[in-house]
Amino acid sequence: MLETKIFHTNEIKEAAEKIREGECVSFPTETVYGLGADALNETAVSKVYQAKGRPSDNPLIVHVSSKAEVAKYAKTVPAVAEKLMSAFWPGPLTLIFQVKEDVFAPTVTAGLNSVAMRMPNNEATLQLIKEAGTPLVGPSANTSGKPSPTTAEHVYHDLKGNIAGILDDGETGVGLESTVLDITDPSRPAILRPGGVSKEALEQVIGTVYVDAHLVSADEVPKAPGMKYKHYSPEEPVVIVDGDDKVWEEAIAFYQHKGEKIGLLANEDRIARLQSDDLIPFSLGKEGNIEMAAHRLFAGLRYFETTNATLILAEAFPEKGLGIAYMNRLKKAAGAHFFGE
Structure with missing residues (x-):
């Protein structure tokens, strides 16, 4: 069992070193706490699934520290993406792009030809990503299926002994995960998961936005996190x-x-x-x-x-x-x- 260390914001270099060593470190965002690992390291990403007890057919969101990084990993960055990133990044908006081959660990995309990326609005985490020198996967840092964590204490409760550390920056702001917008077809942007950026706010920037409201079945690979029938469930009904x-x-x-x-x-x-x-x-x-x-x-x-x-x-x-x-x-x-x- 790992010793799970609480890192404070003056210990970001130490937390980043754990990331570079292939370990998992939870990080704060403006939405919920994420479970970070090197998105380019298959062994590190597998530890995320193990820590959460998460099915490996569920793709992971990749967190970057700048808009410029997207072009390293996306096949194309359409004009609609540029508008959205300018308007909402850093912030609670995840964009799904067509992904270049062989850039991410295979389990990041769950075998799909697309990848979800966002730039979180939390200075400590942006520094962590820069210091680690790699994009980070960042599903919610909780046991899979349970309510997402909004404090470092929530993370410690769920994952102590299973991850190397938690970067503590206090309680998160929005409290609900990011909006996930599929722009793999730029002519038909579609919300796969509602979140901190509303449909109305998106439409003010790019015009018509569609909503893909279906929940995936147990044997279907979701294109984005949070599309399963039951999720976020506490112990009690x-x-x-x-x-x-x-x-x-x-x-x-x-x-x-x-x-x-x-x-x-x-x-x-x-x-x-x-x-x-x-x-x-x-x-x-x-x-x-x-x-x-x-x-x-x-x-x-x-x-x-x-x-x-x-x-x-x-x-x-x-x-x-x-x-x-x-x-x-x-x-x-x-x-x-x-x-x-």
């Missing part, structure tokens, strides 16, 4: 509640009658109205604040694993703007299970 306080009261009564100890994942105003001694609350922030709810979703799902909750009732949000990404993650955590359906 999750049920989505979409409705007013009366609906919430019905849901609480229904599951308490079944003997469940209920975790309440909802806005602070609703919690104040519904709270009783036999409920375990976690606040998503002020009522209607989707930015805060998105920021706190994964932390909330993880919180209940430290309690005696046996079931989580989680608040739905309207599917517009960032709410699309929030509901995408919540539906996967819940297996699309809504109360009353």
